[in-house]
Amino acid sequence: MVLATPLCYIVLAMKPARSFASDNNAGVHPEVLEAIATANHGHTVGYGDDPYTQEVLRKFRRIFGPGTQAFVVFNGTAANVLSMAALTRRYEAVICAEAAHAYVDECGAPEKFLGGKLLPVPTQEGKLTVEAVRRAYHGIGDQHHVQPRVISITQATEVGTVYKPAEVKALARFARERGMFLHMDGARIANAAASLGLNLRRATRDLGVDVLSFGGTKNGAMGAEAVVFFDEKLSRDFLYLRKQGMQLASKMRYLSAQLDALLTNELWLRSAQHSNRMAKLLEKELRKISQVKVAYPVEANGVFAYIPRRAIRKILDRYFFYMWDEEQAMVRWMCSWDTTTEDVSRFAKFVAAAVKTGSK
Ligand SMILES: Cc1ncc(COP(=O)(O)O)c(C=O)c1O
Numbered sequence: 560m561v562l563a564t565p566l567c568y569i570v571l572a573m574k575p576a577r578s579f580a581s582d583n584n585a586g587v588h589p590e591v592l593e594a595i596a597t598a599n600h601g602h603t604v605g606y607g608d609d610p611y612t613q614e615v616l617r618k619f620r621r622i623f624g625p626g627t628q629a630f631v632v633f634n635g636t637a638a639n640v641l642s643m644a645a646l647t648r649r650y651e652a653v654i655c656a657e658a659a660h661a662y663v664d665e666c667g668a669p670e671k672f673l674g675g676k677l678l679p680v681p682t683q684e685g686k687l688t689v690e691a692v693r694r695a696y697h698g699i700g701d702q703h704h705v706q707p708r709v710i711s712i713t714q715a716t717e718v719g720t721v722y723k724p725a726e727v728k729a730l731a732r733f734a735r736e737r738g739m740f741l742h743m744d745g746a747r748i749a750n751a752a753a754s755l756g757l758n759l760r761r762a763t764r765d766l767g768v769d770v771l772s773f774g775g776t777k778n779g780a781m782g783a784e785a786v787v788f789f790d791e792k793l794s795r796d797f798l799y800l801r802k803q804g805m806q807l808a809s810k811m812r813y814l815s816a817q818l819d820a821l822l823t824n825e826l827w828l829r830s831a832q833h834s835n836r837m838a839k840l841l842e843k844e845l846r847k848i849s850q851v852k853v854a855y856p857v858e859a860n861g862v863f864a865y866i867p868r869r870a871i872r873k874i875l876d877r878y879f880f881y882m883w884d885e886e887q888a889m890v891r892w893m894c895s896w897d898t899t900t901e902d903v904s905r906f907a908k909f910v911a912a913a914v915k916t917g918s919k
Contacts, residue, residue: 577895577902579841580880582747582860585895588779588830594820595781598812605809607631612815618822619773619787623760628794629773629787631814632806635746636665638772638784640672641804643709645788645797646740646770649674651708653742654695656682658717660744672804676705684855685716686726689733696737710734713744714762715751718854718883719838719861719891724755724766731767740793741767746774746784749821749831750859759827764789775818779830779896783814830896834860837894837903844907850914860894870913877909 578584603609612631619629632638639661643653653669655662657679661669669677680691687710698704710730715721731741743763745751748771752762763771770793773785786801788794801807808814821827842857845864854863866874868888874880883891894903 574877574879575902575905577898578878578880579862579892579894579898579902579906580878582777582834582893582895585779585897587781588820588826588896590823590826591780591817591820594816594823595813598816603812605811606807607811607815609812609815611812611819615815615819615822618819619785622758622822623764623787623789626791627764627787627789628791628797629785630794630797630801631783631785631808631811631818632801633782633784633808633814635660635744635772635774635776635784636668637804637806638774638786639665639711639742639744640668641797641800641806642742642770642772642786643669643711644673644800644804645786645793646742647673647675647708650705652676652678652705653709653711654678654680654687654692654707655711656680656685656687656713656716658682658685659711659713660717660746661711663717675708678705678707684720685713685718686720686722687712687730688726689729692730692733699737707737707739709740709742711742711744713746715747715754715859715861718863719857719859720855721751721754721858724757724762727766727768734769735767740769743768743771745771747777747831747859748774749778749827750835753828753831753835754858763787769793773818775821777895778821778827780817780821783817785818831860834894834896834898837898837900838862840900841892841894841903841907844903845910848907848911848914851910854889862892862894863889864892865889866910867914870910873913873916874910878906 620627662677662679678695680695734741771787775783838860845851852865883889
């Protein structure tokens with residue numbers, strides 16, 4: 560029997576196997592898949608009482624230090640929203656960057672779930688500063704205003720930059736002095752820690768972070784993240800918040816096995832170092848193309864660049880990616896644990912040709 564091949568498969572087959580659209584578009588790291596397969600034996604208790612989950616929670620405690628309480632969840636939006644929910648009451652607010660994933664890309668889930676408000680602050684290169692946060696910190700004690708309770712920073716930021724340790728410490732100090740908390744959206748914490756040359760604890764808890772959304776998926780997992788509290792008291796109600804937030808996995812062992820794999824033999828670091836290196840290489844190649852202007856310092860695994868408008872369609876036809884800013888013709892190109900040097904040079908060559916020959 561001859562089966563007709565659907566057109567979409569033909570088109571997909573013509574595209575390169577790997578693109579630069581998102582670190583979410585990469586597959587699952589083989590060591591993670593292997594860990595899932597290893598966990599796939601026999602029956603085990605559900606909802607986190609299984610040995611795989613208990614083991615990964617021990618690992619989180621070993622890595623981040625005494626008092627650490629980690630909770631496995633399915634995705635990064637939930638990790639952010641539930642972290643914030645654990646730290647705020649309904650009339651309180653979270654100060655974040657105007658480009659924060661929680662503010663821009665979570666469909667209002669934080670506001671819906673918290674009942675409170677996000678207070679977005681303009682930034683330079685995606686980073687909050689104490690000065691910028693100070694401007695948003697007002698109306699304290701005024702019954703007409705939401706009360707800021709949390710500062711949320713994204714590390715690495717949404718535009719591929721990385722907060723320096725001193726910058727995180729300064730924000731943590733500002734928060735602590737006002738009875739606030741510092742939350743870190745660490746969807747790419749592995750890339751940030753690798754970039755800073757710090758271990759996971761030094762890049763988070765030791766800088767004054769109270770709660771971390773620990774990202775696994777972009778780092779090579781199939782879909783597993785964690786909310787990590789560094790002060791046990793803050794996590795007291797979290798079991799209930801997670802269940803009410805629809806993030807309690809029944810077959811949790813499969814999520815835990817993924818996180819365990821990332822934390823074993825420093826897979827998190829190997830993958831992050833690799834994707835960061837690929838982004839640097841991509842930046843280097845793009846800087847050779849005079850019509851392309853790199854927009855932000857490349858400090859993690861993403862390259863943001865202004866490209867001639869005429870080239871966008873041409874590149875998109877071959878390599879799917881997202882426009883970061885349509886108006887300014889700024890693109891976002893992300894590298895992953897599986898990006899190769901050949902991928903980068905082939906892509907850079909294609910971009911170079913497209914900016915020269917693209918039609919108006
Ligand atoms: C900065 C940041 N935070 C959080 C997330 C988590 O998103 P998701 O809910 O899709 O896992 C993402 C994913 O793109 C992200 O880029």
